[in-house]
Amino acid sequence: MTEQSIAAIKPSNLLRRRTLPALVAVLTLWAVVSSFFALDVTEYGLVTRFGRVVRVVAEPGLHGVSPFDRVVRLDKRILFFRPAAAEFLTIDKKNLGVDSLVTWRIADPERFLAALATAATAELRLSDVVLAEIGAVMGRYPASVLISTDPAKRNYQAVASEVARRAADFARTAYGIDVVSVDVRRIYPPELNREHVFERMKAERAKIAKENRSAGEVEAKRIIAEADHEKIRIDSDAAGQAERIKAEADAEASRTYAAAFGQDSRFYQFLRTLRAYDKLLDDKTTIFLPADTDVLRMLHFDKQPGPLGPSPAAPAEVSTGPDVLHNKKEEVR
Known part of the structure; x- marks a missing residue:
């Protein structure tokens, strides 16, 4: 073997010695990474090996598998x-x-x-x-x-x-x-029958509405009749109570008038005469009465002599209206 051949083989062996460890490291890393998978809480994990299901993982978390296994994820949510x-x-x-x-x-x-x-x-x-x-x-x-x-x-x-x-x-x-x-x-309903169905539904609703309105009118009349009856009863009770109170007041007034009349009949007569004057006389009324009328007697300011007859005292005198009023004032003093 020539020196040139030996020199060419040496770099090739050196390259193989450097590449082989790197390839082994890559394969080891791939095996480690492929041996684990993370499963979410919303997923099923089906571990398959060569198309056959090996196991089903339902719990979330980190799980281990063989590097040659495949994980199929399925949604477990609704x-x-x-x-x-x-x-x-x-x-x-x-x-x-x-x-x-x-x-x-x-x-x-x-x-x-x-x-x-x-x-x-x-x-x-x-x-x-x-x-x-x-x-x-x-x-x-x-x-x-x-x-x-x-x-x-x-x-x-x-x-x-x-x-x-x-x-x-x-x-x-x-x-x-x-x-x-x-x-x-x-x-x-289908398009062909929809209009007919809607019309029938409207008719049914109109019928129901009419029945409800009729029932409402009957109920309203009943309520109005009851209210009128109650009003008449209350008015009757109120009128009876008013008449009773008025009668009691008239009786009390009569008792008061009688008591006042019994204390001083002449003064009471004088007041009644003044009230009669107040009702009868004004600046537009003219009345023609005889001179001896009881109503005009109080207008005579002269003293009228009393009846004749022997008496040890001075002859009695009948006081007219002003005298009665003067005497009443003296008694009050």
């Missing part, structure tokens, strides 16, 4: 989707459109991976299952069960519960999926 709207025939031969909402989650990750593998595929299969179950259930009920305004005839919740139960039974065994609920968001 998911939802809206199947396409479709029309179905009821038992009374009426078409109804249904818009639904499905909520679901993965119950058996291993079966789900084998049957569907992805959430998009699962939604397509579940959509077919739910629509088929809606059609089967609605075909056993009349349309009034779903769209009637009468609460006694409407049983919408029972229909939705039956659809959810039938879909859940099939999806759990076939796909490893737990159907949480199937909600019917909207039930509507």
Whole structure:
């Protein structure tokens, strides 16, 4: 072997000695990194080896695997989707459109991976299952069960519960999926029948409104009649009480007048005469009366002699109105 050949082999051996440790280190690092994976709380971890599921990891945290294993992550949260709207025939031969909402989650990750593998595929299969179950259930009920305004005839919740139960039974065994609920968001008539249905609904509502108004008018008349009756009773009680109080007041006034009249009859007569003058006489009234009228007697300011007859004392004198008033003032003093 020539010297040139030996010189060429030496650098090649040196390169191999330097590359081999680096390659071993890279492979070791890759094996260490590939042997661990972190799992989130919202995920399932399916460890597969050459396409076969080795184990299912449901607990979150850091887990170890073989470097040759592969980890498939599946969502464990509750998911939802809206199947396409479709029309179905009821038992009374009426078409109804249904818009639904499905909520679901993965119950058996291993079966789900084998049957569907992805959430998009699962939604397509579940959509077919739910629509088929809606059609089967609605075909056993009349349309009034779903769209009637009468609460006694409407049983919408029972229909939705039956659809959810039938879909859940099939999806759990076939796909490893737990159907949480199937909600019917909207039930509507077809475009051709919609106007007729709306008119019928308006007529029913108008009938109900008329009945409510009639009942309200009857109730209003009853309340007004009761109020009028109560008003008459209160007025009667108030009038009777007023008459009683007035009678008691008149009796008290009569007793007061009688007591005053008994104390000084002449003074009482004088006051009554003055009140009569106050009512009868003013600057626009002219009255012609005889001179000996009792009303005019008080206007005579001269003293009138009393009846004649022997008496040890001086003859008695009858005082007129001014004298009575003067005497009364003297008594008060």
